[in-house]
Amino acid sequence: MPFLNEEVALRHRRRTWIPGLLLISPSLILLAVFVYGLIGWTFNLSLQDRHNARPAKGYVGFDNYTKLFTADINDRFVHSLQNLVVFTVVFMAGTLLFGLIWALLLERRARAEGFFRTIYLFPMAVSFVASGVVWRWLMNTGQGDSAGGINAIFHGLGLGFLESPWWTHPDWGMAAMAMPAIWQLAGYVMALFLAGFRGIPEELREAAVVDGATTFQLYRQVLFPQLTPTILSALIITGHMSMKMFDLIMSVSGAQWLTEVPAVYVWQTLLTRDYAKAAAISVFLLLVVAVVVVPYLIHVNRSEKRS
Amino acid sequence: MRLSRRVAVVAVAVGTMFATVACGSTDEPGAASADxxxxxxxxxxxxxxxxxxxxxxxxxxxxxxxxxxxxxxxxxxxxxxxxxxxxxxxxxxxxxxxxxxxxxxxxxxxxxxxxxxxxxxxxxxxxxxxxxxxxxxxxxxxxxxxxxxxxxRANVLWSNKTVLAKAGITKDATTLEGFFADLDKLKAAGVAAPLALGKDWTQQMLFEALLISKLGPDKFNALWNGSGDWAGAEMTAAINDYKKLLTYTNKDRDTFDWTDAEKLLMDGKAAYQLMGDWEAADLDAKGFKDYGWSVFPGNGNVFQWLxxxxxxxxxxxxxxxxxxxxxxxxxxxxxxxxxxxxxxxxxxxxxxxxxxxxxxxxxxxxxxxATQVPSCPHGSACAQTWQGAVSSAQGKFSSDGDVAALQAALASAAAEFGPKKK
Incomplete structure (x- = not known):
């Protein structure tokens, strides 16, 4: 009776997936409503002319988006993007550089490796708000006799020429703003690299040494090429953090022109009840992050399937 | 049978969860009529x-x-x-x-x-x-x-009496020219930044006080009700004067809130600060007695209120x-x-x-x-959207000193957020 068998099999299959679906359905529904539903709601809002608390009068297409680039006073939005680019580049380069250096040092089986690993990793446990308050003081912009923080140390050591306006520099201020972020995240990148190094089979090193490779060649030719996935992960993680940066900037400088990035701009726009504009900036920010993250996810997915 | 019972258990569990969620959102405050x-x-x-x-x-x-x-x-x-x-x-x-x-x-x-x-x-x-x-x-x-x-009152100039006395200033200036002269005297006496200033909104307060001196109360009022001229030559001249005024202030102003600027005044590192009259209560609370006050030079009997x-x-x-x-x-x-x-x-x-x-x-x-005029950073002259745009423009001017850009930004902020011309 092949027909009956098929029916049994079908019923059996249904029985196995229904409980599973029911089990994950709460989180699925919550995700659908509170993540994707709200993204849709925000996108919908960004297409309307809702510039105050009254209900919108209608849809304006992508006007809110184009106006960000063409009709923003003082090109405020473009300026916030420029700030974000400087911040992101310095932050990502800084964490990679320091993360790599520390990982190389510890990878050589340094004494008390566990201790140093903890020391380097520890800043990550501090919230951006707390470290922002401390760095706000460290990066005191007073110079000469009214110097404070790092500037005061330079001044006291007779290294006055090193004193810096830090984040108040009109062009490179955001590079200074990236310093606390580097301090916090470099340890995490170091941990990623360490894991990457440890994941490389010992035989490869031995083989390279047997073949007469110098230490430099060992790293350059054998170890680094295997770290590509690690570097990619580090870039994605630090990159998306940096693009959404808000709390650190708010606690170091507060919301102001000099250090404004899109996330802070959204906050400022919301405070002044321009809901449609705030929604447009948020969606734009989401898209920028997605452009970076989604290809990475696809890549990871593919390589997992391949292996 | 065992399987379907498991399904039932899960279904009940899920149902309960949603019921709990639903219940959580119905806490109406018991509004008594006397409250x-x-x-x-x-x-x-x-x-x-x-x-x-x-x-x-x-x-x-x-x-x-x-x-x-x-x-x-x-x-x-x-x-x-x-x-x-x-x-x-x-x-x-x-x-x-x-x-x-x-x-x-x-x-x-x-x-x-x-x-x-x-x-x-x-x-x-x-x-x-x-x-x-x-x-x-x-x-x-x-x-x-x-x-x-x-x-x-927003347009009050606070001063440190000791610092003024050291520089030989015995009388409050009543005109902008007199104020600039006093600031020069203070600089000559070794006070590098005689006018203490903070970040964007405090800069806008200083700018408005200067505008009242330059334009007078009627034209100043007109700026906020849609009949004023933000783009004209008078405004350009005022912004240039403001730029000059900024040269007497502390360079790290963008990192300061008004209380940080107030500390410069109390420490004698600055002689003057323009701030609202909540500063009196604050100075009293901090036990600093050596302060004087006057209306901002050139403001006459104008009372900028909030x-x-x-x-x-x-x-x-x-x-x-x-x-x-x-x-x-x-x-x-x-x-x-x-x-x-x-x-x-x-x-x-x-x-x-x-x-x-x-x-x-x-x-x-x-x-x-007094003659009453309103203040933008404190909401009596302009709505919040307008305030936001003006603060941002002042923050930019503080770092680049671009007169034309500030004037253009102020004019477009007024056109975009202000009342329409009557």
Whole structure:
């Protein structure tokens, strides 16, 4: 009776997936409503002319988006993007550089490796708000006799020429703003690299040494090429953090022109009840992050399937 | 059978979860008819003391009603404004809320969230109790929507007497030229940055004080009601003077709040600071006695005011209770009780000066005779969207000193957010 068998099999299959679906359905529904539903709601809002608390009068297409680039006073939005680019580049380069250096040092089986690993990793446990308050003081912009923080140390050591306006520099201020972020995240990148190094089979090193490779060649030719996935992960993680940066900037400088990035701009726009504009900036920010993250996810997915 | 029972168990579990979620969102506050919820950001310090004074008067004048404190602390009111915005959106307004009097209220008026109080103004005799300049500024299309509880003055120049004496300055300057001369004297006497300044909104305050000197009160008022000229040569000249004024200020101004700038004054590193008259209460509280004050040089008898006020929101649960609260806020006893503690002055001109500190007594005398003009950073001259654009433009000017860019930004902010030209 092949027909009956098929029916049994079908019923059996249904029985196995229904409980599973029911089990994950709460989180699925919550995700659908509170993540994707709200993204849709925000996108919908960004297409309307809702510039105050009254209900919108209608849809304006992508006007809110184009106006960000063409009709923003003082090109405020473009300026916030420029700030974000400087911040992101310095932050990502800084964490990679320091993360790599520390990982190389510890990878050589340094004494008390566990201790140093903890020391380097520890800043990550501090919230951006707390470290922002401390760095706000460290990066005191007073110079000469009214110097404070790092500037005061330079001044006291007779290294006055090193004193810096830090984040108040009109062009490179955001590079200074990236310093606390580097301090916090470099340890995490170091941990990623360490894991990457440890994941490389010992035989490869031995083989390279047997073949007469110098230490430099060992790293350059054998170890680094295997770290590509690690570097990619580090870039994605630090990159998306940096693009959404808000709390650190708010606690170091507060919301102001000099250090404004899109996330802070959204906050400022919301405070002044321009809901449609705030929604447009948020969606734009989401898209920028997605452009970076989604290809990475696809890549990871593919390589997992391949292996 | 075992399988389907498992399905049933999971289904029940899921159902229960949703039921719990649904139940969590139905906590209606038990609104008793006597409760009047007063929403403010006055949660501590002199502001809290002032509110308590007002509540005392409310308790005797409005025995039928009960005061419910709806204060939201933190962020100089920005937290409270967020909470308020969402409550208004959900049509769950408090019985009354605090808002800056003047143009900042236009957000609520345009959004149809507050009631017209013109009838109550004549009923309670407020129309004659407040100065005409204030009434003019409060009136929108012939209607008044709020009752101011207090008045602060924005255009006050505070000084450190010792520093001035060392530089040989014995008299307050009364013109801009005189002020520049004094600043030069101070620089020559070794005070590198004689004028203490903070970040964007404090810069806008300084800029406005200078504008009042350059344009006079009528043209200054016109800037905010849509008939003024932001793009003209007079404005260019004023911005150039402002740029010159910035050269006398501390370079790290963008990192300073007003209290940091105040510290420069107290430490004798600066001689002057332009700030609202809440600085008097703050200096007193910090035990600094060596300060002097004058109106900003060239402002004459212009009183740049800002005020906290209360409104009757549309859909307030207890409108009668709110009216009684507003009547208390506008009454002479209510204003005296509030302002003696908060460090501001009554908006009414018929409150006795007894019990007020020295600075307030002088300000109360000025308030009666002065010409009133509003302030943008404090909401009496412009709405919040406009304030945001202006602060941002000042922040930019502070770092690049681009006169043309500042003027263009101010002009487009006025065109985009200000009232249309009449």
């Amino acid at each position: 009047v919820e007063v929403f403010t950001w006055w949660a501590d310090g002199g502001e809290k003391a002032g509110l308590d004074g007002l509540v005392g008067v409310f308790g005797t004048d409005c025995k039928d009603f009960k005061f419910v404190n709806g204060a939201v602390a933190g962020g100089a009111g920005s937290n409270a404004k967020q909470v308020l915005a969402s409550r208004l959106q959900q049509n769950e307004p408090p019985d009354t809320f605090q808002a800056h009097a003047g143009a900042e209220l236009s957000d609520y008026i345009n959004d149809d969230q507050v009631e017209d109080l013109s009838a109550q103004y004549s009923e309670w005799g407020l129309t004659n109790a407040f100065p005409k300049g204030l009434i003019d500024n409060l009136t929108v299309d012939g209607k008044i929507y709020s009752v101011p509880a207090n008045i602060h 005020a906290d006020s209360f409104v009757l929101p549309k859909g307030a649960k207890n409108a009668e209770g709110t009216k009684c609260w507003l009547k208390t806020v506008g009454s002479a006893t209510g204003q005296a009780a509030f302002n003696q503690k908060k460090g501001s002055i009554p908006a009414r001109t018929d409150v006795g000066t007894d019990g007020f500190p020295a600075y307030q007594q002088a300000a109360m005398a000025d308030w009666k005779t």
